[in-house]
Structures are given as structure tokens and as C-alpha cells.
Amino acid sequence: xYDTQHPHIASFVIVRNEEGKIALVLRSNxxxxxxxxxxxxxxxxxxxxxxxxxxREAKEEIGIDVAIEDLEHAITVHRYSVEENNDKENMxxxxxxxxxxxxxxxxxxxxxxxxDEVAWFAVxxxxxxxxxxxxxxLEAWAEGKxxxxxxxx
Numbered sequence: 001x002y003d004t005q006h007p008h009i010a011s012f013v014i015v016r017n018e019e020g021k022i023a024l025v026l027r028s029n030x031x032x033x034x035x036x037x038x039x040x041x042x043x044x045x046x047x048x049x050x051x052x053x054x055x056r057e058a059k060e061e062i063g064i065d066v067a068i069e070d071l072e073h074a075i076t077v078h079r080y081s082v083e084e085n086n087d088k089e090n091m092x093x094x095x096x097x098x099x100x101x102x103x104x105x106x107x108x109x110x111x112x113x114x115x116d117e118v119a120w121f122a123v124x125x126x127x128x129x130x131x132x133x134x135x136x137x138l139e140a141w142a143e144g145k146x147x148x149x150x151x152x153x
């Protein structure tokens with residue numbers, strides 16, 4: 001008999017500036033990967049769609065308004081995450097990344113209590129302290145991939 005997975009689900013937003021660089025948030029005061037750059041993202045809430053979660057997270061984390069029709073699926077990741085910064089068990093995730101094609105407002109750090117900054121980076125010049133799964137995902141996406149498995153052996 002097999003155990004059925006019950007993965008956590010998260011939505012991520014890929015926002016680019018005029019130079020094509022991507023907005024990353026520097027995590028601090030969180031429960032996971034403080035001191036590392038990650039994408040504006042978050043868990044999908046009960047009865048919330050992936051796209052609605054992406055719109056919500058874009059507003060909450062980087063202060064922009066995005067319409068669902070301005071999201072384009074970028075890549076989906078099935079991820080096995082080893083929780084290095086706490087005592088939780090390893091967790092399974094389904095991460096859905098959306099590219100934002102249009103938005104209103106200016107990108108800024110809308111959660112200074114959770115992030116030290118929002119910074120812009122080229123996909124091929126991500127900082128060393130980028131969350132490893134995010135780095136691998138952005139690199140796969142830049143290569144044109146739409147699906148990635150990460151952390152499985």
C-alpha cells in the first residue's frame with residue numbers, strides 16, 4: 001500500500017523591470033531561509049486558485065496590483081524540500097510560477113517586517129544567497145522548461 005502525497009502548494013510571481021531583471025526579496029524575520037533571496041510568493045490558501053494566490057502575494061510582498069489575466073504560467077515545480085532552518089520534517093511542495101506581464105504601481109518592499117529589501121537581478125547573475133530551489137527553477141525557466149522536479153533522488 002502506498003501513502004498518498006499531501007503536498008503544500010505555493011504560488012510565485014516573476015516580475016521584470018525595463019532591463020529584464022527579476023525582482024527578488026531578501027528574507028528576514030521569517031521561519032525559513034532568512035538571509036536568502038527568494039521570489040515574491042506564498043502558500044495558496046484553502047479554496048484559493050493558484051492565480052489568485054499569485055495576485056495576492058504580488059500585492060502583499062511587493063505592493064503591485066496585478067489582474068489575473070495579466071499572469072502567464074511560467075513553470076511548475078514538484079519540490080522535495082529539506083527544511084534546513086528549523087526542525088520540521090522534509091516537506092513536499094507544488095510550486096506554480098507565473099510571469100507578470102502587466103501591473104499597476106511601483107515594486108517596493110511592502111513587507112519590511114519580513115524582508116530586508118527588494119532587489120533586481122538578471123537570471124544569469126543571481127546572487128550566491130538565492131534560495132537553491134528558486135535559483136534552479138529560474139534557470140530551468142530561462143531555458144524554456146515548463147516543469148521541474150527538485151530535491152528528489
